[in-house]
Amino acid sequence: MNLSILVLILPFLTFVGLAFFGKRLSGITAGIIGSISTGIISLIAAFIAFNYWVMSDGKSTMILFNFPWLTFNEHLAINMGLLLDSLSIMMVAVVTFVSFMVHLYSIEYLKGEERYGSYFAYLSLFTFSMLGLVLSVNIFQIYVFWELVGVSSFLLIGFYYQRPSAVAAAKKAFIVTRFADLGFLVGILILSFEAKTLDIPMLIERLSSPDTLTSGNIKMHMVGGLSVISIAMFLIFIGGAGKSAMFPLHIWLPDAMEGPTPVSALIHAATMVVAGVYLVARLFPVYFVLTPEVLHIISWVGIISALLAALIACTQTDIKRVLAYSTISQIGYMMFSLGITAYSHGETLGYTASLFHLFTHAFFKALLFLAAGVIIHAVHSNEVAQMGGLRKSLPTTHIAFLLATLAISGIPPLSGFFSKEAILTATHHANPVIFWLAVIGSSLTTFYMFRLYYLIFWNKPAEHHRHHEHALFSIPLIILTLGTLLNGFIPFGQFISVGLEKVQISFELGMAAVPVGGSLLAILLATLWYAKSTSYPDKFVSLLKNFYRWTYRKFYFDELYQFVTHKIIFNLIGRPIAWFDRNIVDGTMNAMAWGSMYFSQAIKRIQSGNVQSYTMYFLGGVIILLSILLYAYGYNLIN
Amino acid sequence: MTLEQILFYTISGLVLFFAFMVIVCRRIFRSAIYLLFSLLGIAALYFMMDVEFIAAIQIIVYVGGIVVLIIFSIFLTHQVGEKMPKKLIKRIVPALILSLAGFLLTIDMLAHHNFNTGINPEKFNPTVENIGHQLLDYKNYGYVLPFEIISFLLLAALIGSIVIAIRPKQQQAKN
Amino acid sequence: MEGIPLLHILILSTALFFIGIYGFFTRRNLITMLISIELILNSVNINFVAFNKYLYPQQLEGIFFNIFIIAIAAAEVSLAIAIIINLYRKFNTIDIEDTNTMKH
Numbered sequence: 001m002n003l004s005i006l007v008l009i010l011p012f013l014t015f016v017g018l019a020f021f022g023k024r025l026s027g028i029t030a031g032i033i034g035s036i037s038t039g040i041i042s043l044i045a046a047f048i049a050f051n052y053w054v055m056s057d058g059k060s061t062m063i064l065f066n067f068p069w070l071t072f073n074e075h076l077a078i079n080m081g082l083l084l085d086s087l088s089i090m091m092v093a094v095v096t097f098v099s100f101m102v103h104l105y106s107i108e109y110l111k112g113e114e115r116y117g118s119y120f121a122y123l124s125l126f127t128f129s130m131l132g133l134v135l136s137v138n139i140f141q142i143y144v145f146w147e148l149v150g151v152s153s154f155l156l157i158g159f160y161y162q163r164p165s166a167v168a169a170a171k172k173a174f175i176v177t178r179f180a181d182l183g184f185l186v187g188i189l190i191l192s193f194e195a196k197t198l199d200i201p202m203l204i205e206r207l208s209s210p211d212t213l214t215s216g217n218i219k220m221h222m223v224g225g226l227s228v229i230s231i232a233m234f235l236i237f238i239g240g241a242g243k244s245a246m247f248p249l250h251i252w253l254p255d256a257m258e259g260p261t262p263v264s265a266l267i268h269a270a271t272m273v274v275a276g277v278y279l280v281a282r283l284f285p286v287y288f289v290l291t292p293e294v295l296h297i298i299s300w301v302g303i304i305s306a307l308l309a310a311l312i313a314c315t316q317t318d319i320k321r322v323l324a325y326s327t328i329s330q331i332g333y334m335m336f337s338l339g340i341t342a343y344s345h346g347e348t349l350g351y352t353a354s355l356f357h358l359f360t361h362a363f364f365k366a367l368l369f370l371a372a373g374v375i376i377h378a379v380h381s382n383e384v385a386q387m388g389g390l391r392k393s394l395p396t397t398h399i400a401f402l403l404a405t406l407a408i409s410g411i412p413p414l415s416g417f418f419s420k421e422a423i424l425t426a427t428h429h430a431n432p433v434i435f436w437l438a439v440i441g442s443s444l445t446t447f448y449m450f451r452l453y454y455l456i457f458w459n460k461p462a463e464h465h466r467h468h469e470h471a472l473f474s475i476p477l478i479i480l481t482l483g484t485l486l487n488g489f490i491p492f493g494q495f496i497s498v499g500l501e502k503v504q505i506s507f508e509l510g511m512a513a514v515p516v517g518g519s520l521l522a523i524l525l526a527t528l529w530y531a532k533s534t535s536y537p538d539k540f541v542s543l544l545k546n547f548y549r550w551t552y553r554k555f556y557f558d559e560l561y562q563f564v565t566h567k568i569i570f571n572l573i574g575r576p577i578a579w580f581d582r583n584i585v586d587g588t589m590n591a592m593a594w595g596s597m598y599f600s601q602a603i604k605r606i607q608s609g610n611v612q613s614y615t616m617y618f619l620g621g622v623i624i625l626l627s628i629l630l631y632a633y634g635y636n637l638i639n
Numbered sequence: 640m641t642l643e644q645i646l647f648y649t650i651s652g653l654v655l656f657f658a659f660m661v662i663v664c665r666r667i668f669r670s671a672i673y674l675l676f677s678l679l680g681i682a683a684l685y686f687m688m689d690v691e692f693i694a695a696i697q698i699i700v701y702v703g704g705i706v707v708l709i710i711f712s713i714f715l716t717h718q719v720g721e722k723m724p725k726k727l728i729k730r731i732v733p734a735l736i737l738s739l740a741g742f743l744l745t746i747d748m749l750a751h752h753n754f755n756t757g758i759n760p761e762k763f764n765p766t767v768e769n770i771g772h773q774l775l776d777y778k779n780y781g782y783v784l785p786f787e788i789i790s791f792l793l794l795a796a797l798i799g800s801i802v803i804a805i806r807p808k809q810q811q812a813k814n
Numbered sequence: 815m816e817g818i819p820l821l822h823i824l825i826l827s828t829a830l831f832f833i834g835i836y837g838f839f840t841r842r843n844l845i846t847m848l849i850s851i852e853l854i855l856n857s858v859n860i861n862f863v864a865f866n867k868y869l870y871p872q873q874l875e876g877i878f879f880n881i882f883i884i885a886i887a888a889a890e891v892s893l894a895i896a897i898i899i900n901l902y903r904k905f906n907t908i909d910i911e912d913t914n915t916m917k918h
Contacts, residue, residue: 610910612730612839612847619737619835623744630744635751644817651826658830658853662837667846674849681856684823688867693880697859700884705852705891712895713845716902724909726840734839742832746825754820756868763871773874774881782878789885796889800896806903 004048004082005065007041007092008135011128014038015121022117031107034120038103038127042096049093052084053495061085061201063137070140075196081137083200086496090355091134091278094362095271097483099127101476102266105370108472109262109377119159119260126152130271134278139188139198139236142279146184146243149275150177153267157259169255176252180242187235194221194229200282208285230291237280237298244276244331247305251557253328257320261376264320265369269327270362277334277358284338284351284498292342299339303434303441306332308555310444314451315552318382319372322452323365326408329445330361336434337423344430348498352505353422356492360415363487364407367480371401374477375456378467384452388460393467398457400477405453407484409446409519412512418488421512422505443518450526458531647687654680665722667713675706692767823864830857844898844908848891855887 014037022030052058066081103123110119129148136142151174158170192198195206207229221228240246245253256268267273280287280298287295306329313325337354344350374397379386391398407416420442427435493503529536541548550556606617629637657677664670678701685694777783830853837850859880866876902908 612910616733616737616839619741620733623737623740626744630748635748638748638752641817647818647822651822655826655829655833658833661849661853662833662841662846667843670846670849674852677853678856681860684826684860685863688863690863690867690877690880693859693863693877696881696884700888701852701856704888708891708895709845709849712898715899716845716908723843723846726842727911730840734836737839738832738836741835742828745828745832749821749824749828754869756820759869759871761872763867765866765874765877770874770877774878785878785882789882793885793889796893800892803893804896804899 002064003044004084004092004135007044007048007096007131008082008128010037010041011124011131015124015128018117018121018124022121025117028107028111028116030117030120031103031110034124035100035103035107037124038096038100041127041131042093042100045089045092045096048084049089052086052089058086058495063201066137076192076198078140078198079138080141082135083137084135087278087281087355088134090359090496092131094359095127095130095134098266098270098362098366099123099130101366101370101480102262104472105265105373105476106260106262108470109373110260115159119156122152122155122159123263123266126156126267126272130275133275137200139191139200139203139283142282143181143184143188146239146275147181149272150174150181150243153177153256153272156263156267157256159260159263160258163258165255166258169252169258173252173256176249177242180249181239183235183242184239187232187237187239190228190232190235194232204283204285208289226293227291229286230294233283233287233291233294234297236283237276237294240276240279241301241335242276243279244273244335245305245328246276246301246332246335247308247328248557250305250309250328251561254321254324254554257318257324257382261320261369261373264324265366265373268324269365269369273327273331274334274358274362277331277338277354280335280338281351281355287338288341288348288351288498295339295342297339299336299342299431299434302332302334302336302339303437304332305329306336306441307437307444310441310448311551312554313448314444315548317384319375319384319387319452319456320369320382322448323368323372326368326445326449327365329441330357330365330408333420333423333438333441334358334361336438337426340427340430340434342430344426347426347429349422349503349505350426350430351498352493352496352503353419353426355496356422356505357419359490359492360407360419360484360487363480363483364404364414364416367400367404367477367484368408370473370477370480371397371404374469374473375401377473384455387456389458389462390467391457392462393465394457394469396469396474396477400481401453401457403481404484405449408449409523410442410515411519412516413488415484415486415488417516418505419492420515421507422492424515425505425507425511428511439515439518442515443522446519446522447526450523451530454526454530459533643687647684650680650683650687654684665725667717667723668710671706671710671713674709675702678702678706689763690765692765692770820864820868823860823868827857827860827864830854830860842909842911844901844910845895847910848894848898852887852891855883859883 014034018025018030018034025033062082062084064082064084066079068077069080070078072078103120106119106123110116113119126149129145129152133142133145133149136145154170154174157173158166160166161170188198191203195203197203197206223231238249242249253268253273257264259268287298309325309328309332313322313329316322316325334354334357337350337357339350341348341350374394375387375390376382378390378394381387403414407414410417410420412418424435424438424442427438491505493505497503528534529540553559606613654677657673657680660673661670661677664673678697682694682697682702685691685697773780774782774786834850834853834857837853838847841847841850862876862879862883864876866873870876898908905912
């Protein structure tokens with residue numbers, strides 16, 4: 001198990017090496033180095049996972065290399081270490097695997113790029129930070145890696161920095177997530193004050209085991225009718241919502257598609273954006289036992305994000321944007337699946353279902369993005385209007401994309417069906433309103449995914465010109481397709497659950513019939529509308545003209561933020577502060593400078609360089625001092 | 640008023656007069672000569688105070704040495720007989736105020752201080768023999784160490800003034 | 815000297831001292847400033863001898879200080895004149911108002 005430290009060290013060394021020497025490496029050497037390093041760590045991760053679940057009972061929690069990094073007082077210290085339990089090992093396996101696939105894919109995809117070495121350096125930095133995040137033993141350590149992940153995301157979104165839109169997108173992503181991280185940091189600080197620890201296992205033990213709660217060791221401070229811990233946990237969730245692009249902080253993710261497509265697959269689909277889900281899952285016992293009201297908020301935020309993003313995805317024409325909104329929607333599913341456990345009277349199926357969906361989603365969404373990358377590589381455009389009829393010219397991609405679309409639509413027996421079914425089952429037991437909304441969302445998902453599929457591969461007469469699909473494109477696609485096909489059969493409930501007892505994910509035929517039926521209807525509709533170029537969509541659009549426009553413009557969220565930041569914050573807060581800064585703060589400093597300048601001009605004459613003047617000052621000083629002393633002490637001074 | 644008192648006040652008046660002439664005279668050479676007279680007057684005061692040895696040193700070193708040195712330097716740097724430029728009024732006014740204030744303050748303090756004169760009945764006996772014995776004694780509060788240090792100081796000053804005043808080589812070649 | 819009080823000798827030396835000070839302040843010529851310093855030193859010398867004679871007649875310390883001050887004055891004058899001559903060579907003047915390069 002001590003091998004696990006290698007999982008962090010290797011990508012870091014790769015990052016350092018490529019960052020310093022990446023430019024000197026010729027051709028695809030940097031890509032090969034990065035891929036080998038990631039391949040090794042994904043092997044190690046597989047080995048760790050095998051050891052953990054097959055060789056031992058799969059329920060123990062191990063803390064390795066735990067050393068104090070920053071000690072505040074005897075109660076509170078920040079430790080750095082590795083926390084190995086079922087959740088983190090699952091995440092490590094997913095991250096390393098997807099990262100390996102993306103590395104392999106990028107070798108060819110980025111070929112000929114000027115900053116080829118930097119790209120792989122950034123990718124290694126991201127892998128390092130993401131693994132550090134999921135392996136953290138301390139919330140503060142999570143926060144450190146959390147920001148590192150944000151930085152590498154920033155660097156990779158802005159990789160094509162010659163494009164102004166990429167720079168703007170990178171800035172937007174960084175600022176929005178940073179803004180959310182402020183909530184995270186404040187939450188951490190409050191929590192550390194209340195719980196007197198930042199260590200995750202100890203925190204969970206202190207805040208969620210019944211005997212410590214009743215013994216009164218943890219005092220519940222109340223502010224405005226809410227316990228302070230609730231507020232802290234909510235603030236931490238805000239950090240997670242920012243990273244996971246949950247409503248209303250989702251605006252950065254679609255713009256983040258300015259980055260290279262493999263990056264979108266790795267960071268903005270499979271791994272980084274689920275960090276928020278991971279964070280809530282990591283602290284799940286605390287949320288579950290102590291602050292169920294925050295879980296209520298989480299579930300509503302999740303379902304609203306899922307529906308809103310699905311609606312927007314139906315109208316977008318940029319292939320990557322559709323997938324980005326789809327990502328938001330699917331993360332919304334994971335979020336509300338965690339949230340609805342608060343409604344379900346102590347049942348924690350939602351937790352397992354959420355992480356199951358995270359697991360399967362990582363595969364099929366990465367697959368979708370990588371396939372989209374192949375298509376973009378072939379067509380040289382992101383717009384679906386430029387595509388169509390590609391089913392013959394990109395056969396491998398076509399099959400992979402179709403299977404991934406079926407998976408995300410929840411059609412049995414693909415992996416998406418199992419995880420989504422688990423979520424829906426858990427939701428049905430907990431909250432019927434959210435359940436029905438989720439079913440509608442699921443149908444919408446199917447509709448927009450098939451719309452996208454048809455617009456890319458059908459819609460126009462098939463092209464017979466065969467695009468070249470490079471082996472380095474096909475191999476990751478095939479591997480991920482296999483994952484998409486088979487992952488659903490993993491008995492996930494046996495591996496990951498809240499407590500020590502295993503969860504049985506069961507399916508009721510009646511339950512499965514509703515969403516699958518909805519999805520099949522949606523497929524039918526999409527086939528009728530988009531398989532060939534028809535006029536139905538336009539008619540439908542003219543029927544719902546205003547609503548369509550709202551949806552197409554993403555419900556004006558960008559404009560709203562623009563208005564709030566530019567008009568309100570800049571004009572009402574920024575301008576007065578700038579004025580204050582320029583006139584009052586700078587003015588004070590300038591006045592001091594001018595004052596001292598004039599004063600020194602005035603007293604400059606004293607420093608005449610003339611020895612006679614100096615002696616005069618000296619004698620004058622002596623006389624004045626002597627007079628003062630004589631006046632003060634009288635003639636006793638000299639007698 | 641005894642002869643002694645008359646003599647003392649006359650000499651004091653002369654000393655102050657010559658000193659005053661030293662600082663107001665605008666011909667530098669005359670200024671130096673007035674200084675010589677003033678120093679001679681002080682030597683006379685030393686005679687009156689029974690310190691004949693000091694008076695002799697005063698005449699030998701000050702009058703015979705220092706004043707002559709000053710006169711030499713005047714010869715080296717001035718056209719003798721020319722009047723010096725006038726004093727600056729911006730210096731005269733503060734200098735006058737400060738000197739007068741200092742003078743009055745000091746006189747005021749002296750007048751209010753009670754000197755215990757005459758409580759020591761012993762006779763003041765600064766013969767050359769006594770001075771010589773104590774100056775070169777290394778015990779009984781002898782002054783042989785300061786004496787040696789002063790002799791080193793004089794040597795150093797001698798060498799130092801030669802080094803400073805010597806003309807640099809390239810300048811010599813130029814002239 | 816029994817008829818003359820100590821105070822009068824001190825007033826003489828004080829007057830001499832401040833005449834020297836005034837000369838030092840107002841003279842523009844370095845040599846005359848040096849002369850003023852000699853006046854100041856002499857007033858101090860008179861004080862030493864007078865205090866010795868009137869207050870501590872059994873001791874000779876005033877005499878010794880007098881001798882040392884004269885020796886140091888001799889050293890000082892020789893050095894000062896060396897500097898003045900050097901200055902004169904460099905600036906061709908010894909007027910203190912013109913030789914203020916050191917302040918820069």
